[in-house]
Amino acid sequence: MSAIKSLFTPIQVGSIILKNRIGMSALTRNRAPETYPTDLMKEYYVQRADAGLIITEGTLITRQGTEWPFAPGIWDDKHVAGWKNIVDRVHAAGGKIYTQLWHVGRTSHPDAAEQKLAGTPVYAPSAISARGGKFRTIPGQPGYVTPTAIEDPQFIIEQFKRAAVNAKKAEFxxxxxxxxxxxxxxxxxxxxxxxRTDKWGGSIENRSRFGLEVLKALTEVYPRDVAIKLSPCGGYNDMGMPLQETLDTFSYFISEADKLSLSFIELVRYSAKFDVEYDGVQRATKHDVLESYRPFVKNTKLFLNADVTPEEGEALVSAGKVDGVTFGFNFITHPDLVKRVQNGKPFDNAPDFAHLQTNKDSGDWATGYTDYPTATY
Structure with missing residues (x-):
């Protein structure tokens, strides 16, 4: 492994200084019983506190019947207390940590336990079902259903804002x-x-409105410390538009988001593992995400995600093409990832695929979660 120096240059991101430019991207791990964070989750995040920035697993802003049982939430005081327990220990270990705010929309299911507790329909912009889906904890493992179109999404924007208020209480x-x-x-x-045919749909400007309004609401709580993750290639969860429409849509959205004093934009480039096939056709719209959208990120920091190697990340940061990189899967299997990069050690832990997620029959949640070995230094 060639010398890695640029990735270990500190950088100011929003109001905080990161000790390095290696981020841990959000990774759903299903270890939050009844949606509440635990001491086991604390151990997991503290193990990885060498990252310049940890971005937590997707954290639900309201009860949703997701495909991911035991995903954590952040809508009540018990969530705040659980997350603060984690945040305090990450900070004590010298780390920085964001939480990723998540609403799954049409990829929830009305028969999932959390959706039943919510007492609300499965919401989406329009009553259009995604293809695919596999709800492992529901009998028959059904796929996605036709959602209920949201009459006015303002109430969900407020849910995002309340989640940010709770994140602030937890000291993220x-x-x-x-x-x-x-x-x-x-x-x-x-x-x-x-x-949609109202102000929330149709034109690129209208389709962008919801995400931009959520970002504005979040910056009312965190004026300098709001980020967004985007995956322009689509694919996963039956998402994607023709190439020119994709380029036009994301160029506009990123340009507008870049005006909001965000801390960073995380772009996910094409990855085959996030692509899906329907009727023999790959769903994703393949294109060079970094080349296509880098010119529109002018006022904030840019992080790149998806299959980035340390050597590639070093070259991109050194050349000024990105400000940092985020690692996902390799952070699952290597709690000492940052130290491995710094010392030229390989990512050689074998993934424990059987225990990546949990299910209703899981017992030992530490296996495949907090038991990966560190390298010898």
């Missing part, structure tokens, strides 16, 4: 809006899932 360093992977912000942006 900032929040990241989940605008990627076919969830609610993506569903508003994409012309395939958004067929």
């Amino acid at each position: 360093d900032g929040v990241q809006l989940h605008g990627a992977n076919g969830y609610l912000v993506s569903q508003f942006l994409d012309s395939g899932s958004n067929k």
Whole structure:
């Protein structure tokens, strides 16, 4: 491994200084019983506090029947207390941590336990079902259903803002809006899932309105410490538009988001593992995400995600093409990832695929979660 120096240059992101430019991207791990953070989750995050910035797993702003049982939430005081327990220990270990705010929209299911507790329909911009889906805890493992079109999304914008208020109470360093992977912000942006004819749909400007209004609401709570994650190539969760429409939509959205004094924008480039096939056709709109949208990020920091190697990240940061990179899967299997990069050690822990997620029959949640070994130094 060649010398890695630029990735270890500190950088100011929003109101905080990161000790390095290696971020831990959001990774759903399903270890929050009844949606509440635990001491086991604290151990997991503290193990990874060497990251310049940890972005937590997607954290639900309200009860939703997701495909991910035991995903954490941040809508009540018990959530705040659980997360503060984690944040305080990450800070004590010298780390910085954002929470990723998440609404899954049409990728929830009315028969999931949390959705039943919510007492609300499965909401989306339009009554259009995504293809696919696999709800493992529901009998028959059903797929996605046709959602209920949101009459006026203002109440969800307020839910995002209340979640940010709770994140502030838990003393997170900032929040990241989940605008990627076919969830609610993506569903508003994409012309395939958004067929509205009011101010929230139709034109690029209208389809962008929801995500931009959420960002504005979040910056009322965290004036300098709001980020967004975007995956322009689509694919995952039946998302994607024709190439020119994709380029036009995300160029506009990123240009407008860049005016809001965000702390950073995280762009997810094409990755085959996030692509899906329907009727023999790959769903994603393949294009060079960094090349296409870098010119529109002028006022904030830019982080790149998806299959970035340390050597590539070093070259990109050194050349000024990005300000930092985020690692996902390798952070699951290597709690000492940052130290490995710094010392030229390989990412050689074998993934424990059987225990990546949990299910209703899981017992030992530490296995495949907090038991990966560190390297010898």
